[in-house]
Amino acid sequence: MVDAGGITAVLQAACPGCDIDLRDAPRAFGGFVVASRGDRAALVTPVGDERLFYVRHELREMRLSRVTTTELAEVTGSAAAWLGGATPRELAAAWPFADFVDVADAYESGDRTELSWQQYRANKKDGLGEFVEAAMREPRLRRMYPFKSMWWMSFRPTSDEYWVPGPWVRPAGAGRFTVAESRQVAPEITYDAAEAVRVCLTEMDRLGVPSPEDLRSRDSGR
Incomplete structure (x- = not known):
């Protein structure tokens, strides 16, 4: 396994004229490397105990x-x-492991809600993947702004609306999820992804969570 110092050397050879910076990071094998040019950057973190390289591609400081x-x-x-x-499309065609076309398209569109959905969809490590896929197929949830607090996911009507009465969703392992009104109470019932989406919708109705359309109607009536 190549450590961050070795990656620095090979990136210097592969990317002549780029700025290469070696930085410290927990769990990283010798730190992590940032290679940049103009408004673009590639961040590489070797994780020795997993024999993996974590790679991030940035544009204008957006990962x-x-x-x-x-x-x-x-x-x-x-x-x-x-x-x-x-x-992004050219990169994905040449290097399929680095396919972030949907995230890049959402970023360029300026749609913060869609960008948040696509970023969570691309994250394979938080255990929410099946739920996110199911939620994105539900029109009402897809219009909401998804966000996470610690291991819990919830939804706001817009990216700028911060009142969140719930529900909160958390992975329970093995493709199961819990849905709770409060993160202070550990729920005992788990659901598969499709069931968790249906429970979320029921809870949103019960809790009176407004939709983006509700907020626009409220604001226009002021």
């Missing part, structure tokens, strides 16, 4: 990817292509 690979060639190749100006 568009959170991908992993065991292949150093994929790290250096994707970094060189990204820093050389490849579009």
Whole structure:
């Protein structure tokens, strides 16, 4: 396994003219590396005990990817292509492990709600993946702004509306999820992803969670 110092050397060779910065990080094998050029950056973290490289691709300081690979060639190749100006689609075509096209499209559109959905969809490590996929197929939830607090996910009518009465969703393992009004009470019932979505909708009705349309109607009536 190559440590961060070794990655620094290979990125310097693969990305001539780029700025290369070695930084400290917990659990990283010798730190992590930031390679940048202009408004783009590639962040590489080697994790020795997992024999993995964590790779992030940034545009204008927005992190568009959170991908992993065991292949150093994929790290250096994707970094060189990204820093050389490849579009997200071009990058995904050449390096399929680094597919963040949907996240990039949402970012460029300026739709903060869609960007949040796509970022959670791309995150494979938080245990919410099946629920996120099911929630994105439900039109009412898809219009809401998803966010996380610790391990819990909930929904706001818009990215700027911060009143959140619930419900809160948390992974319970093995593709099961809990749905709760309060994060202070540990729920005993678990649901599969589709069931959890249905329970969320019922709870939103019970708690009086407004939709984006409700807020617009309220604001227009002032």
